Amino acid sequence: MTAIELITTEDLRIFKRELLDEIKRIVQVDGSSSTNKWLKSIEVRKLLKISPGTLQNLRINGTLSFTKVGCIIYYKLDDINKLLEGGLQ
Structure with missing residues (x-):
């Protein structure tokens, strides 16, 4: 018995x-820490000057990794910098 x-x-x-x-x-x-800084979607869109749809496409095709906590999506600043430099695959 339990x-x-x-x-x-x-x-x-x-x-x-x-x-x-x-x-x-x-x-x-x-x-x-700048390497561990996380940005919300709106911050990423402003930084990259892209639309919500474009950001969604980056998530869907795996170009930009993300973490979802509840209903908020976060992106690593380091990954965004790599994407801007052309080094993220």
Whole structure:
């Protein structure tokens, strides 16, 4: 027989805090390191001077890698710089 564990609301709050901390660590929104800086779609479109459709095509054909957190898509600044230099494949 398997023991039953109850999950309390405090357990869920702790899990939420840990999850948010981990997401922040991965995304590093603060941009403390230029190689790990992540940009949102609108920032990438302004930087590259492209339309939303063009950015979507870059994602679809694999030209520009991305990470999706919830409903927000993030792009590495380093990857964008490589794309601009013609070195990203």
